[in-house]
Amino acid sequence: MxxxxxxxxxxxxxxxxxxxxxxxxxxxxxxxxxxxxxxxxxxxxxxxxxxxxxxxxxxxxxxxxxxxxxxxxxxxxxxGAPSPGVFSSYLTELGKNHDGVPVKTFRFRDKRLGWKNFSTVAVFQDEQVESGTQTTDPFMRGFLNNLYLRPxxxxxxxxxxxxxxxxxxxxxxxxxxxxxxxxxxxxxxxxxxxxxxxxxxxxxxxxxxxxxxxxxxxxxxxxxxxFEPATAHPKREKFFAIYHKRGFESATIARLLAPPGRFERACNRIRHLPKAILRRLPLGKRAEEQ
Ligand SMILES: Cc1cc2nc3c(=O)[nH]c(=O)nc-3n(C[C@H](O)[C@H](O)[C@H](O)COP(=O)(O)OP(=O)(O)OC[C@H]3O[C@@H](n4cnc5c(N)ncnc54)[C@H](O)[C@@H]3O)c2cc1C
Incomplete structure (x- = not known):
């Protein structure tokens, strides 16, 4: 590094x-x-x-x-490789949350919790240490969910x-x-x-x-x-729209990766409704085939 x-x-x-x-x-x-x-x-x-x-x-x-x-x-x-800008911004957020003390080093694959349950370790300039796992570290969650890999x-x-x-x-x-x-x-x-x-x-x-x-x-x-490249997360664009305004925020990752609530599920259903209805109508079928 x-x-x-x-x-x-x-x-x-x-x-x-x-x-x-x-x-x-x-x-x-x-x-x-x-x-x-x-x-x-x-x-x-x-x-x-x-x-x-x-x-x-x-x-x-x-x-x-x-x-x-x-x-x-x-x-x-x-x-896939995450954006370096997003990672730097994440380190800035970590520093801010640690009384403004910057991160000295960051390890992505600490094996103390084992190889499968690998963890991240941030060491700050004051030698304090903060660690997370692939499921709790917000940067790793966004990476593994394809929120900010290079296009x-x-x-x-x-x-x-x-x-x-x-x-x-x-x-x-x-x-x-x-x-x-x-x-x-x-x-x-x-x-x-x-x-x-x-x-x-x-x-x-x-x-x-x-x-x-x-x-x-x-x-x-x-x-x-x-065998195959990762598919971009459906909220990748949304992430970057927020990131360009406010930088990396762990709260954004938590919100974007939260399971869809009732409202979002209803919206998704409505969004897919016209196609489903169209497909059932003979006229719609013909229109789709054309
Ligand atoms: C961005 C990325 C995505 C990955 N995705 C997968 C995956 O989906 N499945 C999988 O099986 N393995 C993946 N790997 C590889 C996996 O992390 C390593 O094979 C494994 O951790 C090796 O660990 P190690 O301790 O044996 O070797 P390490 O000591 O970790 O050796 C890794 C080697 O890769 C080099 N390296 C590290 N980071 C980068 C980087 N960002 N760009 C270029 N070279 C780098 C190092 O210099 C070193 O030579 C990925 C690696 C990276 C960097």
Missing amino acids: NERNLPEHIGVFDRQQIKDMQGSKYVQSYSADALFHAADLVKKGIPVLFSGTPCQIAGLDALLAGHPDNLITVDFVCH SCHACHVRGTNSAADITMGDLWGAQQVYPDKDDDRGLSLILVHTERGRRFLDECESLKLFPVDDLNLFKRFNPSI
């Missing part, structure tokens, strides 16, 4: 520095500089491993007009078997049901190998404990992002 608490790609040249990259950040990362640097190194014949979202990997291939042998690319199963994420076509990467990594959500004996709630990753180069690379990673997944389709209902 950079000094503004936003994810930014960096290049590292020894093992020690890898820890600076670790941890999923559920925000669109800034990758332009790193993409150009990586492309330069690759052109000079230096071996490079580049990791990022599927679209960032596709971008690197486009920059290089191909996929040279000294480049290994790793993307991840991507639900392009909803039309993503570079995932799954269309990935441009050598290897795709993700969470093996559903392991509890499909491979209960392998699940110790410390985290199981899914690795998809797309190319021969990716296969050779994986074979060299001797310390990994691997087991084959017989049928990837079994995981579809647990991790749909492997």
Whole structure:
């Protein structure tokens, strides 16, 4: 994370520095500089491993007009990336609610409550800590409900078997049901190998404990992002209309994601009524067919 608490790609040249990259950040990362640097190194014949979202990997291939042998690319199963502006605004709200003390660091995937019940942790400048879960942290709720993913994420076509990467990594959500004996709630990753180069690379990673997944389709209902882009929440536009006026407010998330009340349900029914009635009328049927 950079000094503004936003994810930014960096290049590292020894093992020690890898820890600076670790941890999923559920925000669109800034990758332009790193993409150009990586492309330069690759052109000079230096071996490079580049990791990022599927679209960032596709971008690197486009920059290089191909996929040279000294480049290994790793993307991840991507639900979509939230807007960095929305995340920054959320951090501002957290600071305001904490007597104006700004957030120093924010972690999205703390595993102290386990891998499945992952939690967020905000550490403030005064070293106080506030944590939430994927169901109570308002930013995570909005993210997982597709309220503020980038618009392009909803039309993503570079995932799954269309990935441009050598290897795709993700969470093996559903392991509890499909491979209960392998699940110790410390985290199981899914690795998809797309190319021969990716296969050779994986074979060299001797310390990994691997087991084959017989049928990837079994995981579809647990991790749909492997196969298809997320659909925008019907209230996405409403969220942005409010956000542009007032910034991120946890109360807005709670209101927009609350189950529809009686009034909203009645309005929805009325909104769908004319079509239903029309469909029943022979005249309406003909009009719809035309
Ligand atoms: C926006 C986003 C959406 C995701 N959606 C899903 C999903 O729907 N299903 C699923 O199975 N997995 C998803 N993942 C991947 C999942 O979070 C990781 O596979 C898992 O947490 C790996 O954990 P780890 O501790 O093994 O590795 P980590 O140490 O968390 O490694 C993650 C790698 O991704 C890089 N990275 C982190 N954040 C970003 C970012 N914003 N942009 C580019 N690169 C980044 C890190 O630098 C690191 O190399 C998503 C990740 C992101 C960033």
